[in-house]
Amino acid sequence: MTSDDLRPRFLALLREHHKIVLKVASVYARGRQDRSDLAQEIAIQLWRSFPRYDPERRFSTWMYRVALNVGISFARRERVRDGRIEPRAEPPDLADDAGEPDERLARLHAVIAGLAELDRALILLYLEERPHSEIAAILGISETNVATKLGRLKQRLRGQLAATATET
Template sequence: MQAGATTTADDRQAFGELLQQHRGIVFKVAGAYARSAEDRDDLAQEIAVQLWRAWPNYDPARRFSTWMYRIALNVAISFLRSDGHRRRHAVPLDEAIHDMADDNSVDHETAAQLRMLHRFIATLEPLNRALLLLYLDERSTREMAEVLGISESNVTTKISRLRQRIRDHVAAPGNE
């Protein structure tokens, strides 16, 4: 699409299909930046709205998932900064971990590791949280740089530091 272009039924259909195909990104980002189910739903809805608003400026020469991540993370970071949500943000993985453990989807050790990762992620500032989310989603260094608007060398450095922080977190007393 071109900037300023009006949307057609075909545009709406194309957007809907791409959003459906990549909806996991919306849920991952909302899950990483909102604590309660209500906040996650609100954030996911706001991400979808902002994606639709930005749709006329989407450049099909670029990967949709990269464009989507960039918008979703920007919306999530703004969500955290908003007065109404500032005190309520945290990664809601504990709920999901407990649900998986109840369903016997993961063993006790894996659930413990996920809880430890959750505690670590909850300590991160928004940029590092976004970077770790992209890293855990196995995005390339180039894509992470593009999504976050930083250089590839900066991504590599930050990932290295995050990995060291994770190792330090795991080694800390009470985190085994």
């Protein structure tokens, strides 16, 4: 198949699942421009990888795997380029319909932003209510490892959220 044959199918799938790109970009990039750049970089890498996509598998699982790999690489490059290791400066846009951010959600995003790249991917997929089998396939780890890591991560997040709640 030529790229001209693949393009309409790819664009339809990308439109259908575009929120995956936006979510990953919001987790791994700091400012609005960085999120836009990362979303574009993810889309480009998805297109480059699309000829290797196996239609027997779920597109969203494959898309998450590519998007998270690009997001993690982006975050690592930015950290090295900026010469810093701290998490993003601000949480993603969390305004509700009235335009007011939900304080608890903002705290959760701030805590998530401070996690290691792989832990951020794991919690993102968990919050998306992806089954352990799909998370394992996306991250390339076993289902048992997913369950173990998630249990530990949730416990750590609870502690950090409780600590930030008492600070405010």
